[in-house]
Each structure stands twice: as structure tokens, then as C-alpha cells.
Amino acid sequence: MNHTLETILNHRSIRKFTEDKLTNEQIHTLIKAAQQASTSSNVMAYTIIGVTDPILKNELRKVSGQTYVEHNGHLFVFCGDLHRISQLAKPEELVEMEETIESTEQFIVTTIDAALSAQNLAIAAESMGLGICYLGSLRNDIYRVSELLGLPEYVIPLFGMAVGTPAHKPELKPRLPFEAVYHENKYKTDESQQTSISFYDAQLQEYYQTRSSNTKTDKWSGQMIRKYRNPIRMDVSSFVKEQKLNKR
Template structure:
């Protein structure tokens, strides 16, 4: 097993960071790694915003509900961005572009591009001894985040990424079984129930034995709770107001 695979397999979310800022060189390495991710048709449909303003960081901490937004070495906000492409064109060309740019297909392109770039950034950060935590909580009030960062049409904030020097080492959380994730040639529902039951037993043991926040819980119970309690239902209208995913 090489160092890259070891880095990937050793991933864990870090929520406590040392009080040490990232250097400009580290930030450049992380962003450059993000830029070298695969991208659909060379579009590179994302923008990364580094948050250094303490007032903005405080507001994002409040919106997300996570102290490590404030207390990390650096906070990145990853944005899906088709505005850059739109601004290349004349007014006449922009009118012709709208049908494509506002389509679900291009919404998928920009969100996938952004996620690929972010994961490259994560692997780069972890490979140089840093820890990370994705911050989906910025979508708790996505309109406020949008206004705070002054994002134009065709740009939406997808998630934050807190990066810094780890100040704890949480246990490695189990993942679904290989055979539950990997299917050959067709979607195989027959094996699903038994594999998930097996995983639930494994995860229950993990929660009961870990050093902090022990509890009795399973993956199935978590997912049922999550999807029977809708959250962030304002995001659909917000995205369409930003003129994405309209067609």
C-alpha cells in the first residue's frame, strides 16, 4: 500500500484544531491540488473562497453551529460557479447560453466539479499532516451565506472546509461493507438487507466502545431519522433564484 492510499484510508473528520494558522504556502498547495482535480469538459466550474475576516468567520460559525469553523487553521468555502463562464460572453451570447447554464445537467456539472476539487484539497491537506472537516452546515441559512460572501447569479455556496493542525485523534468510523457499495453489472438489492444488518451491528459496537460521545445507535436508525425529518428545504428555491437547476 502506498502513501496516497494510506492517507485516504486513514481519513477522519477533525473537529478540534490547534491554535495555529495555515501558512500562505500551505493554502497555495491545497488550492493548487484542488485545481488539478478532474473537471467536466475543462469547465473548472467552481470558486474557492478563503475566509480570513473574523466578522465573516463569526457569522459562518453561528450559521453552521460548529465552533471549528472559527477555531481552525483556515476556512475555505467551496462554491459551484457558472458565473465565470457566463461573463465570458456578449449579451447576445449570454441569451443563447441561458438554456444550457440553467439546466439540471449543468447544475450537476458544477456541483460534481466542486466536489472533486474539494476532495483533492482534502487529500493534499491530510498528506501534509493537517486535518479537515467538511461544513455542510453553511447551508443551514444558505441565503445569508450567499449575501455575506456577495455571490453573484450562477454561484452558490455548497460547503465549507475547515483545515488545520489536529488537536485530537478520533476513532476511525466504520464504512458500509464493500459488497454493499460495489455491485457488478446491475444494482443488486438481494444482498442489501443482510449486509446492512451486519453493518448496523458493527456500528453499534463502535458507538458503545468509543472514547467520547458513546451511545446506542445504528446506521439504519440514523438514516431513518435523517430522511423522515426534512431540513434545509429552502435550498431548492434559493438555487433556482440563483438561476441554476431551473430547466
């Protein structure tokens, strides 16, 4: 197996880091890797904010409720960004561009672009022996995060990523079977899907019961039903629209 595949297949989220800070050189390498991701029509509809100010990190930790937002080697926040594009235009041109910038299509473009750059950064970090954890928890209060980071219109904070030297090594979390996520030619809705899920429920249950920390008894299907029965972050919708994205 080549090194790239080894790195990818060894991924696990890291939630405890040593005190070591990333060097400027490491940060530059990671951002270069993030930037080299494919990007829709070369729009590059994202901005990555590195948060180094301890007070700001503390405030973001309060939003997320997760200690590793504050204690890590470096904190990145990935934003969907069409502000940069809007700034290219003269006022009369911007009026004509608004319909496109504010469309659902362009909202999707920003989220895909940001996610691709993030995953490139994640793999680059892991290939350098660092660990990462994505942080959707920053959307617990998306208005506050936007205010803390001073985001202008057409910019939305999507998620953070804590990066640093791992201070633990959790077991790999199993994934759904191949057949569940890969369908050939047409979407499969037959009973094989239920078989895959039952198989995975048993596998994940075993993982939760035998892992070295935070053991519990739980199944994937039960977790997902609970998750989707309890709406959270319902203010994200109004926030995105107030930032003038996903409006049309």
C-alpha cells in the same frame, strides 16, 4: 501500502484544531491540488473562497452552529460557479447560453466539479499532516451565507471545509461493507443488501459504544430513517433557482 492509500484510508473528520494558521504556502499548495482534480470538459465550474476575516467567520459559525467553523487553521467555502462562464459572453451570446447554464445538467456539473476539487484538497491536506472537516452545515441558511460572501448570480455555496492542525485523533469510523456499495454489472436488490446493512448496524453500534468521546447507542439504519423522515434545508431549492441554476 503506498503513502497515498495510507492517507486515504486513514481519513477521519477533525473537529478540534490547534490555533496554528495555515501558511500562505500551504494554502497555495492546497489550492493547486484542488485545481488539478478532473473537471467536466475543463469548465472548472467552482470557486473556492478562503475566509480569513474573524467577523465573517463568526457569522458563518452562527449559521452552522459548529465551533470548528470559527476555530481552525483555515476555512474554505466551495461554491458551484457558472458565473465565470457567463462573464465570457457578450450580452447577445449570453441570451443563447442561458438555456445551458440554467439546466439541471450544468447544476450537476457544478456540484461534481466542486466536490472533486474539495476531495483533492482534503487528501492533499491530510497528506501534509493536517486534518479536515467538511461543513454542509453552512447550508443551514444558504441565503445568509450567499449574502455574507457576496455571491453573484450563477454561484451557490455548496459546503465549507475547515482545515488545520488536529487537536484530537478520533477513531476511524467504519463504512458499509464492500458488497453494499460495489455491485457488479447490475444493481443488486437481493437479500444480501439487508445482510450487509445488519452487519454494518452492529459494527457502527460497537464503534459508537466504544469510541473515546461522545459515546452513544445508535444504529446506522435508525439514524438514516430519522434523518430522512425530517426534511431540512428545504429553502435550498428556491435559493438555487433564484441564483438561476437548476431551472430547466
